[in-house]
Amino acid sequence: MINIKNIKKSYGDITAVDDITIHVRKGQLFGLIGPDGAGKTSLFRMLTSLLIPDEGSAVIMGYDTVKDYRKVRNILGYMPERFSLYMDLSVEENLNFFATVFNTTIEENYHLIKDIYKVLEPFKDRRAGDLSGGMKQKLALCCALIHKPEVLLLDEPTTGVDPVSRKEFWEMLKSLQTKGFTTFVSTPFLDDAELCDEVALIQDGKILDMDSPQNIAKKYPHKLWSISASNNYKLLRAIGNYEKKKSAFAFGNSVHLATANEVEIEEIQNYLKSIIDYDFEIKPIEPNIEDAFMELMKEE
Amino acid sequence: MKTFFAFVNKEFKHIFRDRRTLIILFGMPIVLVVLFGFAITTEINNAKIQVVDLANDVYSTKLINKIKASGYFSVKEDTKNINDIERIFQDGKVKLAVVIPQSFSKDLINTNYAQIQIITDATDPNTSNIITSYLSAVFKQFEMEEGYTLSTNLEINTRMKYNPLNKSVYMFVPGVMTIILMLVSAMMTSITVAREKELGTMEILLVSPLKPSIIILGKIVPYLVLSLINAMTILLLGLFVFDMPMLGSYLLLFTEIFIFVLASLILGLLISTVSNSQQTAMLLSLMGLMLPTILLSGFIFPISSMPKILQYTSDIIPAKWFIIIIKSVMLKGVGITYIWKETLILIGIAIFLLVLTIKKFKVRLE
Amino acid sequence: MEKETVIEVKNLTKAYGAFKAVNDISFEVYKGEIFGFLGANGAGKTTAIKMLTGIITSTSGDGSVAGYNINKQRDKLKENIGYMSQKFSLYEDLTLMENVEFYGGIYGLSKKQIIDKATLMLDRLHMNHIKDTLISDIPLGWKQKIAFSVAIIHDPKIVFLDEPTSGVDPITRRQFWDLIYQAVEDGITVFVTTHYMDEAEYCDRISMMVDGEIYAIGSLQYLLNKYDSKTMDEVFIKIARG
Numbered sequence: 001m002i003n004i005k006n007i008k009k010s011y012g013d014i015t016a017v018d019d020i021t022i023h024v025r026k027g028q029l030f031g032l033i034g035p036d037g038a039g040k041t042s043l044f045r046m047l048t049s050l051l052i053p054d055e056g057s058a059v060i061m062g063y064d065t066v067k068d069y070r071k072v073r074n075i076l077g078y079m080p081e082r083f084s085l086y087m088d089l090s091v092e093e094n095l096n097f098f099a100t101v102f103n104t105t106i107e108e109n110y111h112l113i114k115d116i117y118k119v120l121e122p123f124k125d126r127r128a129g130d131l132s133g134g135m136k137q138k139l140a141l142c143c144a145l146i147h148k149p150e151v152l153l154l155d156e157p158t159t160g161v162d163p164v165s166r167k168e169f170w171e172m173l174k175s176l177q178t179k180g181f182t183t184f185v186s187t188p189f190l191d192d193a194e195l196c197d198e199v200a201l202i203q204d205g206k207i208l209d210m211d212s213p214q215n216i217a218k219k220y221p222h223k224l225w226s227i228s229a230s231n232n233y234k235l236l237r238a239i240g241n242y243e244k245k246k247s248a249f250a251f252g253n254s255v256h257l258a259t260a261n262e263v264e265i266e267e268i269q270n271y272l273k274s275i276i277d278y279d280f281e282i283k284p285i286e287p288n289i290e291d292a293f294m295e296l297m298k299e300e
Numbered sequence: 301m302k303t304f305f306a307f308v309n310k311e312f313k314h315i316f317r318d319r320r321t322l323i324i325l326f327g328m329p330i331v332l333v334v335l336f337g338f339a340i341t342t343e344i345n346n347a348k349i350q351v352v353d354l355a356n357d358v359y360s361t362k363l364i365n366k367i368k369a370s371g372y373f374s375v376k377e378d379t380k381n382i383n384d385i386e387r388i389f390q391d392g393k394v395k396l397a398v399v400i401p402q403s404f405s406k407d408l409i410n411t412n413y414a415q416i417q418i419i420t421d422a423t424d425p426n427t428s429n430i431i432t433s434y435l436s437a438v439f440k441q442f443e444m445e446e447g448y449t450l451s452t453n454l455e456i457n458t459r460m461k462y463n464p465l466n467k468s469v470y471m472f473v474p475g476v477m478t479i480i481l482m483l484v485s486a487m488m489t490s491i492t493v494a495r496e497k498e499l500g501t502m503e504i505l506l507v508s509p510l511k512p513s514i515i516i517l518g519k520i521v522p523y524l525v526l527s528l529i530n531a532m533t534i535l536l537l538g539l540f541v542f543d544m545p546m547l548g549s550y551l552l553l554f555t556e557i558f559i560f561v562l563a564s565l566i567l568g569l570l571i572s573t574v575s576n577s578q579q580t581a582m583l584l585s586l587m588g589l590m591l592p593t594i595l596l597s598g599f600i601f602p603i604s605s606m607p608k609i610l611q612y613t614s615d616i617i618p619a620k621w622f623i624i625i626i627k628s629v630m631l632k633g634v635g636i637t638y639i640w641k642e643t644l645i646l647i648g649i650a651i652f653l654l655v656l657t658i659k660k661f662k663v664r665l666e
Numbered sequence: 667m668e669k670e671t672v673i674e675v676k677n678l679t680k681a682y683g684a685f686k687a688v689n690d691i692s693f694e695v696y697k698g699e700i701f702g703f704l705g706a707n708g709a710g711k712t713t714a715i716k717m718l719t720g721i722i723t724s725t726s727g728d729g730s731v732a733g734y735n736i737n738k739q740r741d742k743l744k745e746n747i748g749y750m751s752q753k754f755s756l757y758e759d760l761t762l763m764e765n766v767e768f769y770g771g772i773y774g775l776s777k778k779q780i781i782d783k784a785t786l787m788l789d790r791l792h793m794n795h796i797k798d799t800l801i802s803d804i805p806l807g808w809k810q811k812i813a814f815s816v817a818i819i820h821d822p823k824i825v826f827l828d829e830p831t832s833g834v835d836p837i838t839r840r841q842f843w844d845l846i847y848q849a850v851e852d853g854i855t856v857f858v859t860t861h862y863m864d865e866a867e868y869c870d871r872i873s874m875m876v877d878g879e880i881y882a883i884g885s886l887q888y889l890l891n892k893y894d895s896k897t898m899d900e901v902f903i904k905i906a907r908g
Contacts, residue, residue, distance in 0.1 A: 162706040162861055164903055233847040
């Protein structure tokens, strides 16, 4: 559905997108995951034909985003980084406007947005500017869906939204997937990655890895341990000098310690006991995508 | 067509929901026109003049009463000595003195002709000029009623040179109307596009199947309506507050206003293609349009006395042509046959700007 | 041991017309704590923080921050707190050093104090090499670290952090938290909001706001037990979904 080939984009000296190649298959929920400033928005703008790539190409359903930009624009549902709604128009007026702009009506495609819109319906006369962040996000998604696009491009739809709204949003994306939508979505939250079929991890304009989230976690090269104690910070500093450490990062109320594969649990226990005088708990764990991302970042 | 109406409908909603902007849109022109206008008219209404009546006879009294009755002046008559005038000017309150010669009645009766001396304070030539022109009108009336001829012997008191332009409020008000109409119209369209860019909604509009021409027209039509309403208020102010004469055809005047407003709105859109924020749009329309328009439209400075290069430049300023047009229609009462050239130029400028705007309108973000 | 309180809030309410954005909240924050202030969008967090930092006054109720009354001593209060949010940031067109000098100056530090502070700060951040770089040329994650260091340049008693790590990469996010821990060791109390639930777990105590009220407050362990959850994420969703 989406074929991005060796695409590049620079602004002056800064290379925002550096030689990126991505293939998204029909019906996939594809996640582009990386921090702010990694180049996500530039890539989205090239896909939506709003920016022209310096090199390489992006083709959506056979249409080139530069040459056939009018065609491309017709088949896309795009949600830009900020919820681009008219804040002085009501919920219904926004939806109506975007439907008309795409030569359709709310009624015609109501079935597509029904599940999402029913939460908004009680507030349909409220101005978009008076909605909470989660509601704005839902309305923006409805506006992007209302013309029954072939491909959904969602640029950081969950930024600035609380964990509950975020979770709900991903549930919506999952249910849209069952309706056959192909979705390309970006997010800075690594835990969002687990919900995608395939993800590309992006940093400084480059793809660090691209695979299913499970495979990315599996490729993690080290043995990983979770250690918890009463004071995370002290524990982390204590581990800091451990010679067999590959890396150590805080993870909520525990610390993830990576070591070489031959290291055994007793070894670590003994080392820690020798330098700290409080209780701790250690167990081996499976790496998650955040562990993998940080490992890949370090390699860069 | 449906998308176009949806777009226009949306624009109207923006306009009517933003009360503050609406107030500024309609309030600002009124305030400005009144301010500009009254800066001139208040002085005319209460201008202090000194009358030195050396004749003190029937006709001189008649003339003085005529001056008083005009309502423009507050007349002082507390001296019979010409030599006091210098001192009175130095006090600064009186800008003009009228000296009626001793032989006033005698001359009128014997020769049908008498001289009156007008002495003005040249430190404030603008005011003096305006007062003089009003005074002349009073003298004219006197001549007509009495059947005599008055000759005014104008004498400018020291230091300053005489301003030959003899501008009057009738010349000033059309200029003010033109500039304000242009600024408000251009500002409206440039800001509304910049606002969509700021909000990010422009991104969605670009990605939608909407054609640039629909976006541009959709932005013009609602503001055209607003600007025409604005033009009406300004025109009414000119007619009823400043007593502008309206000698020509209203249909012609409205047609010309329509063309001029259209050109201004398109100019605003052109500005918006190069500005990404509302502030830049506002500044560009204010500074970029106000200065050249004020300087080069012939509104304040006569174009004929400018260097050749500026004269040519003034030809591309739409306001210049519009000022010529409305002066001709309102003050001279001429028909289209006299101003077809100016009208065509204005239409030409509007079309040129429209084509340029559609060309410059970016279908992408860069 | 008697704990010293840095924030003390009693029955604080902020109403906009009939709508109570913050409804009768009472809580305390102790010296040296990292206090996590969580809640869904629109639960009233931002309004509460505005009252605590003296930007708006409360409709009713009262409180003190850093020893100053939040309604009556707002000027004194502002001198003794630090504030940083994702939006409040550094001047993009000034260099790192110029920003430090500017903010140091605002809080009345002497030239010498500013230089001492700046040296220490650049050292800690390992940013000596970019001190004359324009902020606009510095990556986001670094900017946030600088912004935090600038927010505590005047040694406030407490620093308010409003979603400080939003959009920052995972490694820099953790480095940011290292800075927070260092500040705590220096005796600064930290009041932080975040949408990252793993960060919530770094806090000593956490409060959860729902519809303008504080629904739950306590240590991580307390909340996990109370809501029978394994992670803060679960707690959040259980509370916010009702």
